[in-house]
Amino acid sequence: MIQPVSATQDNLAISVSGSGGTGAVTVGLILLEAIAKAGFYGVMTRSFGPQIRGGESAVMLNLSDHPIETLAEFSHIHLALDWLKFERFSDEIPLTQDSLVIYDNSREKPPGLVENSGAKLIGIGLQNAVKTIKGSRMNMFALGILTQQIGLDLTFIEAALKRTLGKKGDDVISTSLEAIQAGMRMIPDSHYEKLSHWHPTQKPRWNISGNEACGLGALRGGLKLAAAYPITPATDIVEYLAPRIEKLGGRVLIAEDELAAMNMVIGGSFGGLPSMTATSGPGFSLMTEAMGLAIASETPALVVTVMRGGPSTGIPTKSEQTDLNQVLYGFHGEAPHVVIAPLNVQEMVTISQWSLGLAEALQTLVVEVSDQHLGQSRVIIDPIPPVDFNLKRLRPPATTSDYQRYELTQEAVSPIAWPGTPDTQYTADGLEHTETGKPSSMAKEHQQQLTKRAQKITQHNYGEHWAKVTETLNATVLVITWGSSYEAVRIAVEALNQQGADISLLGLRLLMPLQTEQIQAVAKDKTVIVIEQNASGQLFHYLLSDNAIPRNSQSIAEAGPILFKPSTVQTALIHCLEGLK
Amino acid sequence: MIQPVSATQDNLAISVSGSGGTGAVTVGLILLEAIAKAGFYGVMTRSFGPQIRGGESAVMLNLSDHPIETLAEFSHIHLALDWLKFERFSDEIPLTQDSLVIYDNSREKPPGLVENSGAKLIGIGLQNAVKTIKGSRMNMFALGILTQQIGLDLTFIEAALKRTLGKKGDDVISTSLEAIQAGMRMIPDSHYEKLSHWHPTQKPRWNISGNEACGLGALRGGLKLAAAYPITPATDIVEYLAPRIEKLGGRVLIAEDELAAMNMVIGGSFGGLPSMTATSGPGFSLMTEAMGLAIASETPALVVTVMRGGPSTGIPTKSEQTDLNQVLYGFHGEAPHVVIAPLNVQEMVTISQWSLGLAEALQTLVVEVSDQHLGQSRVIIDPIPPVDFNLKRLRPPATTSDYQRYELTQEAVSPIAWPGTPDTQYTADGLEHTETGKPSSMAKEHQQQLTKRAQKITQHNYGEHWAKVTETLNATVLVITWGSSYEAVRIAVEALNQQGADISLLGLRLLMPLQTEQIQAVAKDKTVIVIEQNASGQLFHYLLSDNAIPRNSQSIAEAGPILFKPSTVQTALIHCLEGLK
Amino acid sequence: MTHASQTPLEKITVKTVKPTEYLSNVHPVWCPGCGHFFILRALTKALAWLKLPKEQIGLVSGIGCSSRLPAYLNVYGFHGVHGRALALASGLKANRPDLTVLVAGGDGDGYSIGGNHFIHACRRNMDITYIVMDNEVYGMTKGQPSPTTPAEWQSKLTPQGTGVARFNPMGIALAAGASFIARGFSGDPNGLTKLMTEAIQHKGFSLIEIKSPCVTFRPEEKAWQKSMRSLNVSPSSNPAEAAKSIYSSDGFDTGIFYQADLPVYEPTNTPCENPADVLAEIEKELNV
């Protein structure tokens, strides 16, 4: 039997928690930027209690000298600014006997679950320290302690501090710096001085969240209109776009609701310019009627949906891969469209650009599926080089006479006119129609247009981006996964392979149209295991529905909101493989 | 090779067409009722041009001495009040050399496609006839002609006339009767005097449309609130309910839109009384967010959706089985619910009552799926005896203390309190929650409630109604179909079996939760063929997705809006079986 | 209600461009005699009067008899879904302020299912003209009551009437922020043409609430021809005053009730000269 590899990778995991206003998140933000400036990589996620403000919150950083996006198996260092409702985070901040827990010993004692974890505990007088420096805040002492613990050079912290809190003025910066330095002296011995063994890079890198990456990709793709109604965890995308898109000749429209947002996108796109919206499950539900209109009227439209726990209002602030069924099948009538999911934050820029381009070129709805984890994780990555997908709208030739908006063509893509052009006026319609766009309820025209709308999508050559396939020689097992589960699964599979397993990995990006033959080719003669973060195995059943995978394939499906970690995936995989024997 | 049976069954098919205002539909209504009074059965469907009024329309009757719901293979008699846009109906009113076409020869000539059909043509002077009887209308002469042609006793026509036009007063009745009698004399020879060979029944029967049957079933189930926004072809359900539900202590609420309608249903049901809405694809799309709320908050709710051509506004007045994907998967998050589709009008009463009962007993969303054909066909059927499903809400015991609305129980159904009862106040919530209903984002509680909501549905014993299975000894083939396709498929399969084929038939009513094991048991060692009226084979892929049918199963899927006829199904089946050899 | 103070309805003649040039070759599906025919005609006249190039017009609608309008005109049209025309048009206008954006639809489409977009389109006050063809009924779905249907009107769906008072679309438009509010009548095509030219010329969101009989499901509405008359007060630009004239109207006055010069929402629309450079700037923010 294969043993799980030690969950300890070459990483450094730091978490900080505290009640509202203690500034745990700020510590995380500065530390991540400082680590990046020092030449390393990292990922930061956050967790909040149910309170709007004034409640508890936590940040979890996982740092490394190579690109990293998964959560850590356990915290090397946890710094508790206080213990308010710490139980809430216990799933997300696992502590072991290898953990170091630093806390303010002028307040409550560590809760039982911390004491029982076997972690090394160091209590310090944070609250008293604050009194020693006028105007200082506790979290800056904490930042100093962490800086010292991991052996990070103060210059990086200083630069990161200026960048993060610069707007607050010089006084804040100098007071903070003083506190950080005082903090560094509070626990002089460093317990996790890993950084010195790592290889810093000199390469330029980006500090970016998934939602920002998504917005940037759309801007690269020529986005001119983002219409949206706020919803967690998608609002950041539009908030990223708002001050930037205008510089590129575009605009944001704040809609009264999601029904309006989606119709605005269709109207904007009918006007000839690339348009999108961003939402999450409840908003997506409200948009499906209009998305069907985009499909039927063949109006390009990009919808980014950032999944959260469901059903209904569900768990708005946490991640789950639970809307796959809906993004594929949430429409009435035959509604062929394109569904794409990036596998990690790193590729979000390019995949978003591709998604917008596909909407334009195929004149249809493209749904890009992200989730709270991908969208709200902040990562340090190598800058993403620009690409040119050359995906544009097909325009009627300048000399068109007898223009037919819904003409049946070889490629099944009909030319779409630019409003303002003389002699190509047409009426776009969601009623079934003839080639000219005239309403029709005749079977022949219905079937012609149904076929055209399906074919233009299946006939397109999607190239290599349809999936990320990592084949292992002599593989007997193929693992298939998607979206934010990909990174944890990848690491688990790599670890198992290092121990002699023969597992190939397929990270599926193009979910619709399903590339059945390509999947079948990769799956040939292998046992297939599908891994995803939802209760019912939505991807698993979807792959079966088109015979893309063998009948005896296995499903590893677990509801959110706790994210997969490489070790949990490994354990599940080993269990599954054992069961097959 | 198996030969298709002659498409001529023991039926009599009559169609009538004419431009707006000519009264073709009235002829059909009276004739159907008269045929019923004469002791026979029949089905009537209608077809309209795109105009609201003033456009062309047609009725198609298929009559028999046993219950019948399918469309005829061709018209024995077609009566054209005029030829306005007759081409539009040519798909629906096939003419052959066995057809008799009667038309008004004082107007245009029959169109080419009628002449080319080889049908026997008889021209008569309808317009002149009208001048002979003051206040008379052309359609009544037509009715007389048809009465004579099929050898129907005038007393039945007279009784039907009184029932159908009685409200218009005695003068109208007597003038009409005079015209009918005059019409009977216009073509004295009867060409299709079938009725005399048929066996009339003395049994009481009903004249009912599918939409009425649906409404009646809900009333039998104790419906107290129908909230809806009008939409074709579902409006008739609520129009049937409106004057009747009040007599039973219930009410209709006209909503401002479908979002409101669905939320009104949830509110009404939260109030403790069975509540439903009726809609079609576009409205269903707008309701999915609220339907998810019904699922998450465990509020009983019945949604009847009457499918029409899609996607988007599509073909509002015609039938297609094209919303299956959506009714199963149109929701964000894991949203287990119940989906039921009656197989014909006859069973609509009982299946609707069952659907409402299941919503009540399982405290969840039940979607009952009908379509334009089932909903708007008018049929003569044997009266449907009442049933008692004994499906009620589980109430907390009277002595409850520490009431928990979302308690985890053995049956996975939690007791639901009646607002107004002291000491069991609770807040229903679409946010994930604990057993008491308090919002929670913890994994444990999420998984507990997810599991409960799924289990209560899968654990329920649905009894025999899950499907209509007709097994043939030594069957090597199993045909699976659903909804309004069932009747045409059944006749086709019976005909093939009469010629020596060994085909079993499964009409699937309970679409969700899918009864995979039961289907597998029926499908064992057989070749499975799935037949449905949509372009992509939605049921076929759905059955595959859970391995309910073998991997090499076959799909016969054709987009609407032309309905399946037994002969087209037979041909397709024979073709499919040949291909398998 | 008396209809004493009849003001003769005004005349308008079109000289320069032929209204029929704006018609497409699709024949309306409307019932013979439907009020919507006259609105179509008035609209082509108004467009001709304004000499608007056909290709510079974007005409958006929802679903309903009235909403079939775009197909009958030879302009860029969008026949969208029920109730969402104003939202779709707002997206169009945002991306293409150079186009003349018109929206047409019925009382069901605009005031019932589309009510939220109606109030927010008024509030946004974009330069859009909204033509509501109000027949106080859902025509397309064969005769159900709409928000402007009188409480007593009986239909299959409401055998004893709706029991709900009709509401006041012009009052709502005013409170929501529309800057041009008028009532017209399909039976007065010239007056209507004039209202339409003024509404289109008005900078901001214009509502023309047009009474248009549904001869099929509300035949009694044919009597409107006798009761409609021109407004005998001139448009107010003061909301409180306009509220008064709107609230005290008996529903049969036609004319402009309110017209004001309010801030028009025009999202930025400065084309970017050097997108590559701007993008590079934007990406620079990400650098560690």
Added chain:
Amino acid sequence: MTHASQTPLEKITVKTVKPTEYLSNVHPVWCPGCGHFFILRALTKALAWLKLPKEQIGLVSGIGCSSRLPAYLNVYGFHGVHGRALALASGLKANRPDLTVLVAGGDGDGYSIGGNHFIHACRRNMDITYIVMDNEVYGMTKGQPSPTTPAEWQSKLTPQGTGVARFNPMGIALAAGASFIARGFSGDPNGLTKLMTEAIQHKGFSLIEIKSPCVTFRPEEKAWQKSMRSLNVSPSSNPAEAAKSIYSSDGFDTGIFYQADLPVYEPTNTPCENPADVLAEIEKELNV
């Protein structure tokens, strides 16, 4: 804008039932200092004052900080989806006219996504009390502009302000047909309690538009404490007059602007004594 004519805010004392009895044991997730706390308190006082049995109350909300209210009360509550509370409540009231039905929510929930149900609930005029906790912002989603946010307010989503005028919820309610329209202030819990008792007692649809500062995303709203004052005119029952006082209000008056005795929509609710017989009657119609 001057706030000269300050009328002292009125006092109310609760005698008989303890307001805290209406509280559940769930602690609010609101930020310390949030205006919504005071609305919760005023509501429990009003319920106590009216001595309404807890189990006879149905309290429905949507989504937002404000919409969390039902969980904090020990009544039958429904925390539904965003923007649809009024529709859900209408269904509840239709089936259960015996319950006192209250609806609570925010300006985003009620006036933005919920706008259509808002106008139609006003129009229907069912006996429902609607409590809008208006902080002129989306609190729950961390600070985006709502329909009542001033055009200049800058947020991440609107770095230069919305550019769109706020609209007038009370004016809309009036035009739509609500029969009780009041403005309250969370910083005046006694005045608020009084408004609530009157609204609940009023037969018909009552809107209480309550200004409630969001201390986290709109800290400047704390200044409302200084500017709010009682209305110095008494409620009008004439829509044209009420329109005038609503249109001329500077937004800082609290009190009842409009109260009228309008037809209340009450769907039939006569229990059926002999359902089997009635059903048999209904089925008889089908007989051939």
